[in-house]
Amino acid sequence: MGRIIFDTAATINGWIADENDSLAWLFAVPGGEVPDSELLPTDAAVMVEGSTTYEWVLREGDILAHPEKWQEFHGTRPTFAFTHRELPVPKGADIRFVSGPVSEALPAIREAAGDGDIWVVGGGELAGQFFDAGALDELALSIAPVALTGGAPLFPRRVESDRLHLESASAVGQFARLRYTVHPPMSEG
Known part of the structure; x- marks a missing residue:
């Protein structure tokens, strides 16, 4: 079974x-519009997105009018989109809409991934729900040299240091690349 990874870019003060x-702040960073391959999870067999992220991708790339652009980022991987609404699907894209708790959708997501990794693309609240369900294995962050005054938070949860173990920290262009393993909560006693 593969890992479930929340891999995203964020500002130095924690906004995605x-x-x-808008991600205009990210695209303005050198290397932000076309990320270095070191900044993407290459073994992801499945992608997972919240509805805000999914709709942003459709809008930003004018994907419904140009469905071939879907493949540029998503490839042929199945994409699970969490939503309670009916949303459009780009021609040729493997989109699987799910609603309800992450724990209920997890068996289908894991089955689609097989032995491959699952990439939680965004947003932070959805990644937090994977964390709450005890299903998040890794947090991979590309920290951009940008600060914003507000927006969508990176990870809207309180997480203590015993839950995250730093695996690596490196510079990739203008980004600080941080990878953390997520540990289960320590038993009380």
Whole structure:
């Protein structure tokens, strides 16, 4: 069974999108628009997105009018999108809409991934739900040299240091690349 990884870019003060759900701040960083391959999880067999992320991808790339652009980022991997609404699907994309708790959707997501990794693309609240369900294995962050005054938080949860173990820290262009293993809560007693 593969790992479940929340891999995202964030500002130095912990935002993954600005107040308008824009990533213009990220694309303005050298290397932000076309990320270095070291900044992407290459073994991901499945991608998972919240509805805000999914709709942003469709809108930003005008994907419904140009469905071939879906493949540029997602490839042929199945993508699970968490939503309670009916959303459009780009022609040729393998989109699987799910709603409800992460714990209920997890068996289908793991089955689709097989032995491959599962990449939680965004957002932070969805990654937090994977964390709450005890299903998040790794947190991989590309910290950009940008600060915002507000927006979508990176990880809207309180997480103590006993839950995260730093595996690596490196510079990749203008980004600080941090990888943490997520540990289960320590038993009380």
